[in-house]
Amino acid sequence: MRTTIELSDDLRARLVALAARRGMRGFSALVQEALERYLAGEAQVDRAHRVAEALAALGSLPTASAPAMHERVRRLRRRWRT
Numbered sequence: 001m002r003t004t005i006e007l008s009d010d011l012r013a014r015l016v017a018l019a020a021r022r023g024m025r026g027f028s029a030l031v032q033e034a035l036e037r038y039l040a041g042e043a044q045v046d047r048a049h050r051v052a053e054a055l056a057a058l059g060s061l062p063t064a065s066a067p068a069m070h071e072r073v074r075r076l077r078r079r080w081r082t
Contacts, residue, residue: 005031012027015027015030015031018030
């Protein structure tokens with residue numbers, strides 16, 4: 001898919017130079033590679049944030065509520081589709 005983006009002159013020059021060193025005619029593949037790496041990194045940040053939030057919730061269930069919660073989870077797991 002074609003799209004238009006605004007680049008600074010310096011960034012464009014650096015992309016053109018890198019593409020030339022790699023033997024490429026244009027720099028579209030470099031931009032795609034950079035975006036894929038960036039988005040993969042963002043996914044890792046999101047995952048790390050979710051893990052941190054889950055770990056922060058540890059111990060937040062009152063001890064008195066635990067047996068009832070355990071029983072509900074056990075019943076749900078019996079009905080779980082595999």
